[in-house]
Amino acid sequence: xxxxxxxxxxxxxxxxxxxxxxxxxxxxxxxxxxxxxxxxxxxxxxxxxxxxxxxxxxxxxxxxxxxxxxxxxxxxxxxxxxxxxxxxxxxxxxxxxxxxxxxxxxxxxxxxxxxxxxxxxxxxxxxxxxxxxxxxxxxxxxxxxxxxxxxxxxxxxxxxxxxxxxxxxxxxxxxxxxxxxxxxxxx
Amino acid sequence: xxxxxxxxxxxxxxxxxxxxxxxxxxxxxxxxxxxxxxxxxxxxxxxxxxxxxxxxxxxxxxxxxxxxxxxxxxxxxxxxxxxxxxxxxxxxxxxxxxxxxxxxxxxxxxxxxxxxxxxxxxxxxxxxxxxxxxxxxxxxxxxxxxxxxxxxxxxxxxxxxxxxxxxxxxxxxxxxxx
Numbered sequence: 046x047x048x049x050x051x052x053x054x055x056x057x058x059x060x061x062x063x064x065x066x067x068x069x070x071x072x073x074x075x076x077x078x079x080x081x082x083x084x085x086x087x088x089x090x091x092x093x094x095x096x097x098x099x100x101x102x103x104x105x106x107x108x109x110x111x112x113x114x115x116x117x118x119x120x121x122x123x124x125x126x127x128x129x130x131x132x133x134x135x136x137x138x139x140x141x142x143x144x145x146x147x148x149x150x151x152x153x154x155x156x157x158x159x160x161x162x163x164x165x166x167x168x169x170x171x172x173x174x175x176x177x178x179x180x181x182x183x184x185x186x187x188x189x190x191x192x193x194x195x196x197x198x199x200x201x202x203x204x205x206x207x208x209x210x211x212x213x214x215x216x217x218x219x220x221x222x223x224x225x226x227x228x229x230x231x232x
Numbered sequence: 233x234x235x236x237x238x239x240x241x242x243x244x245x246x247x248x249x250x251x252x253x254x255x256x257x258x259x260x261x262x263x264x265x266x267x268x269x270x271x272x273x274x275x276x277x278x279x280x281x282x283x284x285x286x287x288x289x290x291x292x293x294x295x296x297x298x299x300x301x302x303x304x305x306x307x308x309x310x311x312x313x314x315x316x317x318x319x320x321x322x323x324x325x326x327x328x329x330x331x332x333x334x335x336x337x338x339x340x341x342x343x344x345x346x347x348x349x350x351x352x353x354x355x356x357x358x359x360x361x362x363x364x365x366x367x368x369x370x371x372x373x374x375x376x377x378x379x380x381x382x383x384x385x386x387x388x389x390x391x392x393x394x395x396x397x398x399x400x401x402x403x404x405x406x407x408x409x410x
Contacts, residue, residue: 085300180385
């Protein structure tokens with residue numbers, strides 16, 4: 046169970062980090078706001094999932110999120126990539142939200158009432174991520190660069206064995222503040 | 233056996249340092265940190281209050297999981313309960329029991345008066361459809377017109393969208409239905 050929780054939490058943390066990279070530099074202000082909000086939600090979901098896993102594993106959410114080595118993360122290669130091109134970012138957003146929706150439907154039917162409840166709560170927020178992805182898909186669906194990006198990224202969704210070098214650079218940035226302080230520092 | 237239970241409850245009640253009603257009243261004075269016109273009670277995030285002698289146990293359900301106001305609300309509730317002379321235990325419950333339907337009628341009126349359109353009830357239409365969100369039908373909190381347009385699904389905080397009223401030309405924030 047904690048393996049599955051970590052897989053989802055890692056996906057949500059890393060996609061949240063990548064989404065937050067648009068803050069301040071998206072093509073227009075509405076998308077700065079949208080990707081910043083989506084990032085905030087995804088990191089919030091990661092925290093709740095890490096907290097559930099941490100209880101089983103006898104650790105804390107922060108330790109799971111930031112104190113593991115990059116090779117220990119269980120996220121999909123899809124979320125790891127730094128994608129400075131808008132059409133590739135939108136393609137990933139569409140692919141990720143579809144896959145996440147299917148996963149949440151399964152979790153909502155889980156025998157574990159705590160996990161099913163959390164999945165249902167997360168799904169309430171994800172509705173708006175899916176609407177945002179759907180809106181962009183409608184706009185770009187006939188654009189060849191976007192169609193190519195969908196084809197390029199689709200095979201990465203299920204890839205969880207091994208990581209891209211881009212996860213390591215993200216991890217170094219993401220954990221730099223925490224690693225600069227002695228272990229056990231509280232925030 | 234029933235008689236014994238009644239006796240035990242009354243004895244416990246006499247030792248309580250505050251009543252549950254007093255706790256609810258005190259919590260009703262705590263503003264939402266991001267929308268201070270409404271209280272945490274108006275917002276419907278306080279699910280239960282139990283008093284046992286000097287202990288006050290509060291069950292608190294977050295609105296959005298990534299909401300940074302979560303810790304602020306939890307700490308504000310704990311210190312308000314401590315001011316009543318009780319020992320606070322604020323439990324954050326991460327289940328699916330909160331939805332925007334939990335916002336009280338008073339809370340909805342306070343939101344509207346402050347220029348935030350309250351969330352539409354969950355059974356009022358399909359909020360999961362882009363067509364629905366992009367249609368008019370969402371009421372402007374300033375002039376009451378339904379001639380409003382979706383400007384952005386996302387707004388200044390995760391719980392709000394941005395809309396524009398074509399009648400009174402006023403942009404406004406729409407509480408998302410979740």
